[in-house]
Amino acid sequence: MNADGQAVVAAVESVAERIEAERDHLTDLDSAIGDADHGGNMARGWAEAADAVGDLEDPDPATVVKTTGKTLMSEVGGASGPLYGGSLVFASAELEDGIDAESAVAFAETYLEKVEDRGDARVGDQTMVDALTPAVHTFKKSVETDDLGPLEALAKAVDAAERGVAFTVPIRASKGRASYLGWRSVGHQDPGATSTLFIMEELLATAADHLGADVPDVDATSPTIPDEDPEE
Amino acid sequence: MVGLVVVSHSARAGEGIVEVAAEMGGDTRIEAVGGDGQGGIGTVPDDIETALESADDGDGVVVLVDLGSAVMNAEVAIETSDVEAVIADGPVLEGAVNAAVAATDPSATLESVREQAEAARDIDKL
Structure with missing residues (x-):
């Protein structure tokens, strides 16, 4: 039994439930500046992905991620x-030897590169x-420079993503339907x-559950702001 | 003979564009593909891949696309498919008409048809 593979299946199921719960919220956001299909498309795609990965027999993490991506590509x-699904398929190669802090960073970086590309x-x-x-930069720095554990690194990445979401509000769109x-x-x-x-919040919650730990209470900036003045 | 695929968010728009282009296109194989596969607006890479296969007779396919996801899903389909295909970076309807005519040239190549499709960017209407 591949425990990590099962955890990734659980993560996909959690994402599917969350996206379904947020369907109207996402559609409302997309109605304001886009074509109002994000909630419905994502909910359908992730529901199909959860079904598809649930049917896999004792899969490894890379297979779960790849299957999720392929399903999103054909269903969304x-x-x-192509953005969520295609990038998951492409980045899943980084998880072929399993999930650890190093491969998770490689996965996140590859996913971001593919989305940008x-x-x-x-x-x-x-x-x-x-x-x-x-999120990806914070995760990489937390793992590689600050030597934090995977859960803490992921929690900081989620906080960084939340700040990134807030950053989209006051700026002008230059890609996607909103750019029109x-x-x-x-x-x-x-x-x-x-x-x-x-999606990232669900990954964090599932990872905490899988590791039997609470979600760490950290934010993206906490290690770069020292508690005390080093001069003292 | 170089084939054409027209990818639109709307299946009906795709078919309409093909209808216009085919009028000038002689024997050119032109396939329309569009819609989210559930009767709604969107594009699906698997459907585009099927269209590439139908349009190809061995000389390759030039793909005309409308907006956003049509471009991305066409890229995905081309990467997945065995058919040699290129996207023309030009207006979808005018590009399709240009490409359909260009493909009827006995010396047409994938590149020459794409060039003609992209030349539609410079068409003056007034």
Whole structure:
């Protein structure tokens, strides 16, 4: 029995439930600046993905992630298919030797690169990249530089993603359907950044559950702001 | 002969564009693909891949796309497919008409048809 594989299956199921619960919320965000299909498309795609990974027999993590991505690609019917699904399929290769802190960083970086590449988007375009980039950078730094445990690193990444979602509100969209609105896109929260945050929150909750720990109470900036003045 | 695939968010828009292009396109194989597969607006990579296969007779396929996910899903389909295909970076309807005509040239290649499709960006209407 591949325990990590089962944990990833549980994560996909949690994401599917969360996206379904947030379906109307995502659709409302997308109605304001897009084509109002994000909630429905994502809910359908993740529900199908949860079914597909539930049918796998004792899968390893990479197989679960790849199956999730392939299902999203064929079921979503919009830009979220290639962006979320295609990037998961591509990045799943980084998990072929299992999940540890190092492979999780490689997975996150590869996923971000693929999203940027496929969507031709960068930070500041009012897209999911605005949530993903700070999350991936924070995760990498927490693991590689600050030597934090995986759960704490992921918790900080989720906080960074939340800040990224907030960052999409006051900026003007230059990619995606919202870019057609020009200045009217200012003041709106990006639906893709928002669903990316929901997915990450579910990954964190599932990882904490899998490791038998509480979700650490940290934020993205905590280690860079020392408690005490080093001069004292 | 180089084939064409027109990818639109709307199945009906795709079919309409093919209808217009086919008028000028002689024997050119032109496939329309579009919709989310559930009767709604969207694009699906598996459907685009099927269209690539139908349009290809061995000389490759030029793909015309409308917005956002049509571009991304066409890229995904091309990466997955064995058919040699390229996306033309031009307006979907005018590009399809240009490409359909270009493909009827006996010396047409994948590249020459794409170039003609992309030349539609410079069409003056007034």
